[in-house]
Amino acid sequence: xxxxxxxxxxxxxxxxATLADLLSxxxxxxxxxxxxxxxxxxxRDNYGTIPLADGDRIELVHFVGxx
Numbered sequence: 001x002x003x004x005x006x007x008x009x010x011x012x013x014x015x016x017a018t019l020a021d022l023l024s025x026x027x028x029x030x031x032x033x034x035x036x037x038x039x040x041x042x043x044r045d046n047y048g049t050i051p052l053a054d055g056d057r058i059e060l061v062h063f064v065g066x067x
Contacts, residue, residue: 004057012052020047022058033062 003010003022016022019035019042035042036059042050 001052001054003052004055006059017051018048019050019052019058022052023047028060028062031062033060035060 001012001014001016003012012022016025019037023029023033023035035044035047037050038057
């Protein structure tokens with residue numbers, strides 16, 4: 001399945017079926033972020049029920065602390 005994450009084309013296998021599956025990957029796990037799927041912000045409570053489809057466009061915005 002081909003997804004576009006933050007503007008980059010990424011090929012993922014079918015085991016990555018939901019937003020929760022995607023966000024459990026090591027590169028995003030344990031990060032606090034806002035998720036936008038195809039132009040709509042998705043609430044954290046819905047990550048496990050939102051299926052991913054070929055061609056989906058996802059924006060992941062994470063917070064960075066600093067001073």
